[in-house]
Amino acid sequence: MKIIIIATTLLVPILMLYLQHNSDKTRHFFNAMAVISSIVFGSIAATSIYQIIVDDAVFMTTIHAVFLNPLFLVAGAYMGVFLIYQLMYFTFYDT
Template structure:
């Protein structure tokens, strides 16, 4: 738990540092976030679609989407990216 909390502070701070060093890296971070959001949304939509087709119990079957490693990786990056963007907004508000 402590490792996850530390990583959620360290990685966005590292991203902010790298962004300030290179304009290109900012574009890379944004492109990865865009791709992650599309993949994350598609996986969620396909899981919901399959539940509707199979006419299964929604609350039980939807949790199987958490077994998809790509869903977890893209969702994790979106979370870190959101913290990174909040850091940018907070520091630019001075």
């Protein structure tokens, strides 16, 4: 499983780089998805922390429940892949 995660972390940004090179619309789509993912990721994290503070719960044990939220995980994964894609873009195309 670790090899699949590492391979995906490398292959998906390379595929994104190739696709955006062929179409400006694709680049805008990737950027829009990153904005949406950031909003979702931040909102879930903020509301989870707020709920812990309101409930006066034990922080370290309760906050880990956020990792069970599939939307949080998908948004975070996209942001990670997008960051690598952006670094590749700036390395190869931005002069």
